[in-house]
Amino acid sequence: MGVLLWLLIPVLAALAAVLYSGWALRTRKTGDVAELAGYARFREAMERAHSDSDAA
Template sequence: MGALLWLLIPVLAGLAAALWSSWTLRNRRTGDVAELAGYARFRAAMEKQHTAPAPAATTREHASDPV
């Protein structure tokens, strides 16, 4: 009877390992699909032609010119 109890320990450890591995290998919703969609949005934003605003006109009204 004692030998059967010792054999029960590795069997229970194997069952625990099987449950743990099935939990860690479960399907998750995140992955390459979300990352590729984000990269596509990034590329679309970078390919847009942006018009630069006109530079501000500089005035010399209060310039200190030596007379």
């Protein structure tokens, strides 16, 4: 019975690894829309800052 208990430990660890990897690789529904919009705002702000320094 002790041997089966020791065999159960790696089996449970493998099952936990499979569950974690499935959770970590799940498809997210949000997408990159918010990140791309933020990057566009950042670029616009940097272009404005760059054009302001050229005028000075």
